[in-house]
Amino acid sequence: MEEKQSYLRKIEKILARHAQYKLEAYHFLLAALHHTVAALSKPRHVSGKELLEGIRDYALEQYGPLARTVLNYWGIHETLDFGKIVFALVEAGILRKQAEDKLEDFANIFDFKEAFDKGYKISD
Secondary structure: OHHHHHHHHHHHHHHHHOOOOOHHHHHHHHHHHHHHHHOOOOOOOOOHHHHHHHHHHHHHHHHHHHHHHHHHHOOOOOHHHHHHHHHHHHHOOOOOOOOOOOHHHHOOOOOHHHHHHOOOOOOO
């Protein structure tokens, strides 16, 4: 129970400092990280690019053609936003990073419109 309370306090502090993202964005990122690592042959550290690829796949799996809309609602509009969320979680002690990891690893990895809308056409 104490561990859960500690986690919730950390998340509350993150939300106070990074109000541009909704609570769901942090929970989604942690779930997407788990999804990404679980798909590996054995658990290991993943790069920013690998995590973003896993996030994209997980978002499409969870939300289909609404993925971009959901992410935008949570305040996520580009891949760098995921990096900001990751580093906020690192700063709070929820995630860890390697010495070579940097925020720029998450910049401009893919275009949201192309990544989440391609192949999803609404027919008349």
